[in-house]
Amino acid sequence: MFIKEGKILLASFVIGAIIAVGFAAYTYTYAMRLQQDIAENVLRFHVRANSDCEADQNLKNFVRAEILQEFADVLTQSDDLDETRANIYEVLPTLREHAQNIIHDAGFEHEVTAEIANVFFPTQTYGNIAFPPGRYEALQIIIGDGDGENWWCLMFPPLCYVDMTATDESRDLLEDSVSEEGFRLLMHMEESPGLELVVRFRVVEWWQNLLAPNDANETDDDAPAPQFVHR
Numbered sequence: 001m002f003i004k005e006g007k008i009l010l011a012s013f014v015i016g017a018i019i020a021v022g023f024a025a026y027t028y029t030y031a032m033r034l035q036q037d038i039a040e041n042v043l044r045f046h047v048r049a050n051s052d053c054e055a056d057q058n059l060k061n062f063v064r065a066e067i068l069q070e071f072a073d074v075l076t077q078s079d080d081l082d083e084t085r086a087n088i089y090e091v092l093p094t095l096r097e098h099a100q101n102i103i104h105d106a107g108f109e110h111e112v113t114a115e116i117a118n119v120f121f122p123t124q125t126y127g128n129i130a131f132p133p134g135r136y137e138a139l140q141i142i143i144g145d146g147d148g149e150n151w152w153c154l155m156f157p158p159l160c161y162v163d164m165t166a167t168d169e170s171r172d173l174l175e176d177s178v179s180e181e182g183f184r185l186l187m188h189m190e191e192s193p194g195l196e197l198v199v200r201f202r203v204v205e206w207w208q209n210l211l212a213p214n215d216a217n218e219t220d221d222d223a224p225a226p227q228f229v230h231r
Contacts, residue, residue, distance in 0.1 A: 031207035034200075035134040038182045043081060043088075043156040044138040046119065049148030050110050056148050059106060063141065064151055066102050068160055071095060076158045081177075084156045088116060088139055099141055110144030120213055123205055124152065128189050129174070132201060133208040 045068075049060035068075070074091050078084045088095075096114035103110050119138045124131040139155055153160040157173035175183045185204070188197035 027203050028207055030200075031204040034182060034185060035132050035204050035208055037179050038132070038186065039134060039136045041081065041178045041182070042136065042154055043084060043116075044119075044121070044136050044152055045155040045160055046121075046138045046140045046150060046152045048140065048142045048146035048150045050108075050144030050146065051148040053148070055108075056110075056143070059103065059108060059110075060143060060148065060151060062106065063099055063102050063112075063143065067095060067099060067141065070098060072161065075155060076161055079157075081156050084158075085116065085137075088155070092116070096141075099143075103143065108144075112144075113140070113142040113146075115140055121152070122209075122212075125189075126153075129170075129186055130189055130201065131186065132204040133212065134204075 045064075047060050047064040047067075050056040071091060074087050075084070078087060092114055096112060099112045099114060103112055117138060117140050118135050119140060120135050121131070121133060121138075123133045138152075157177045159170050159173060162169050162173070171187070174186060178186065184191075184197060185201055188201050191197050
């Protein structure tokens with residue numbers, strides 16, 4: 001009797017373990033695939049402040065506004081991600097020099113770095129759009145030590161130049177750039193009741209945060225930026 005019960009318990013444990021492993025494998029694959037699908041179709045713009053002091057935060061906001069204004073024609077002339085990336089690489093030395101001049105003209109000695117890099121971002125919410133955490137390609141401007149609260153927007157599709165929070169234009173740009181499933185995940189907060197999409201978003205969020213690099217501790221400022229809408 002005891003041997004039979006033991007076998008039943010062992011079999012139950014093995015079956016439970018197999019189901020758990022299978023579920024973990026499924027959710028992992030789903031989370032990686034969906035985040036990658038979104039990440040491969042967008043390019044973010046990221047400005048990292050030297051520190052959290054008021055002067056450095058004001059400088060960060062000034063630099064990002066000036067860069068977006070100065071390079072608007074270059075950064076909005078393409079509806080193709082590869083072409084947008086190529087355009088950025090072409091103007092990257094000039095962009096870095098311009099940012100450096102802005103900083104020096106403002107009376108700061110901070111050195112500036114400008115690069116396109118693969119960066120881990122935490123969960124980001126901008127109005128009704130929520131981006132899951134994970135690695136994204138980004139045009140980064142790092143001011144000085146880059147230890148302060150940061151700012152971000154989307155360079156492609158060029159949502160830096162429209163109101164990201166609610167407009168039909170921003171929705172159309174996103175919808176045209178990512179898969180249908182990826183778009184629904186990004187806009188999951190609009191769904192009613194949307195429980196399924198919330199769960200899916202949390203699955204992606206959980207796995208990405210679990211696999212985040214140890215130094216992925218940056219916090220980003222989601223305050224709306226000045227909009228430079230070009231018609």
